Amino acid sequence: MAHYSEKYDLFLSATQSFCHLCNNINHLIDTHVVTKDNEVYLRKFCPKCGESMVKISTDFNYYKTCESYLKAPDLPEKPLTQVLRGCPFDCGVCPQHQNHPCLALFNITDECNMKCNICYYAAEPGLGNHRSMAQIEKMMQTLLSTESEPDLIQVTGGEPTTHPKIVEILQYLKASPVRHLMLNTNGIKIAEDESFVKALKALGGGFEVYLQFDSMTPSVLKDIRAQDMSKVRLKALAMLEKYNISTTLVMVVKKGLNEQEIPEVIRFSRTYKCIRGVVFQPVEEAGRVNAHGDFRITLSEIRKIIIEDENNPFTSEDMIPLPCDPHKIGVGYAAKTMETDESGKAFAKLYPVTGQLPKSLITEHKGTVIFEKDKDFVKSVIDTVSLDTAMGEGILKNKIKSKLFCCWPSFLTPEDMGYENVYRLVISEFSDVVNFDSTNIKRECNFMIEEERIIPFSTYNMGIKFSQ
Ligand code: SF4
Ligand code: SF4
Structure with missing residues (x-):
């Protein structure tokens, strides 16, 4: 019988994960991102094993900083799979993914x-x-x-x-x-x-x-x-x-x-x-x-x-x-x-x-590549860095x-x-069955290249059975 008892301080968001206790990577389970004693946890709800808490950050302030650095998606030019069963079973790369392969x-x-x-x-x-x-x-x-x-x-x-x-x-x-x-x-x-x-x-x-x-x-x-x-x-x-x-x-x-x-x-x-x-x-x-x-x-x-x-x-x-x-x-x-x-x-x-770089320079930069083509951005980086470096x-x-x-x-x-x-x-840090977060996984930018598809490195390593 599932048992839910964990205490926490703040509820931050809802996502989905896998239960690492029964190691079931075929079914996603409801998961909350919560804080406890200034640390951040995945609070997982498994119908079979009950509740479990996985620490994903020891620094809530840095976690909040991470949220504020998120930039606009840089999508792959063309998806190679369709959305059939949903993430992460449709790798890849499917139309839901938020990053191209850096x-x-x-x-x-x-x-x-x-x-x-x-x-x-x-x-x-x-x-x-x-x-x-x-x-x-x-x-x-x-x-x-x-x-x-x-x-x-x-x-x-x-x-x-x-x-x-x-x-x-x-x-x-x-x-x-x-x-x-x-x-x-x-x-x-x-x-x-x-x-x-x-x-x-x-x-x-x-x-x-x-x-x-x-x-x-x-x-x-x-x-x-x-x-x-x-x-x-x-x-x-x-x-x-x-x-x-x-x-x-x-x-x-x-x-x-x-x-x-x-x-x-x-x-x-x-x-x-x-x-x-x-x-x-x-x-x-x-x-x-x-x-x-x-x-x-x-x-x-x-x-x-x-x-x-x-x-x-x-x-x-x-x-x-x-x-x-x-x-x-x-x-x-x-x-x-x-x-x-x-x-x-x-x-x-x-x-x-x-x-030394203003945050806006980093988060508002349009992509992760072709830096040389973005002349205004280059100039502002150089101007900024030149100010106080030896x-x-x-x-x-x-x-x-x-x-x-x-x-x-x-x-x-x-x-x-x-x-x-x-x-x-x-x-x-890569994702595995323990720290998997179905929101974050869509941002992974390391891809394993196969003959017919490209697969985010973490879902590849997890051995997930893909739908197509
Ligand atoms: S991890 Fe990315 S490519 Fe794989 S199913 Fe999710 S959104 Fe699609
Ligand atoms: S066993 Fe071989 S492939 Fe695996 S980590 Fe060691 S050196 Fe690398």
Whole structure:
């Protein structure tokens, strides 16, 4: 018999979710967004399990800030499915979705040379299924049918570097109409095969490596990755630094395990010229992960650690919501110059810029891409940032302007001109059966590209049975 007893302070809105107690992802249940003790919860009503409360933010004030950053929808050019059963069963992309694919993920293989405990894809050695060039070309056609000027493609898997044609695939995608290309990797091939790194370098500007980097501690790496990856990561970074290939570190965060290392990972990232910033991903329930437990961490908790860390310059004003999906992505951008610390080692000096921009500039900007075409917007950004940064107007005008606002979490510059002067921190939280909110999911801008459809990354990982 269902039992309803939870107390709360404020009712904010009504939405729908799934019951994570009976793990039923076939039927949505009524859900309220409520506050309790200045934190925000999903209050779920399951006919079978009764009421449950899931914490989605530890900071009600920041939650309200997120609501105020929401910008007008930026719709996909053409839907690929119809509305039959309703969201999220009609992915995708269906006419209800509110965002175009800022980030298009091309999954090119199920194979992996690792077996991480936190793998959302449950990849492992022996799974194979490398996608053919014909399949990858079909994925590209499908993406182009709904997004004629795709901004960013990320090649992923499995571990994409296990694909025997990885270089050919990267070259093909780089030559496509897409503006920027990323390789999501565990770094093993980069650490071990210098000729592969040379091939990556030959791809030129607008290419970036998205490198797993969860911890500096062997025992933590063993928990997350099932092996100590410390030496591999350092070797891979030495290669990327040698060839100056733009790199973003990606840190999966598990509460009680590695969140206290966030300041240290930020500090470490500043010792490399090639590193453009860090992306923090709260561990999600998908693939091999059962994330019902205490190790769930919210975006607001990670943000708090960043802004309370006195050794990095990002303040509360600098870590702001991304306007196209404000509750799920937080960003902070800085201009960067490499200098030397007191011991004579290279260390990035950072000048955060996001906190200096008027909010209206950010929320009223019409889209997330084609920044260069919006001359008035560019001018106001430069005027604003030039006022009080030590970087000087020259760098801002020539190097930062084309990179500040184009698809914030992962944008690159077309020719990499001056991209070495950009540094960013991004907190990117995905949806799973526990924190699913049918209102928010319509704003997701990361899409998995398949041969016939494109699917928001979270609903793809949840294993939802789609209606068409
Ligand atoms: S998540 Fe988006 S694409 Fe999928 S059903 Fe909902 S609105 Fe449609
Ligand atoms: S998380 Fe990445 S490296 Fe680890 S098993 Fe999954 S695909 Fe492989």
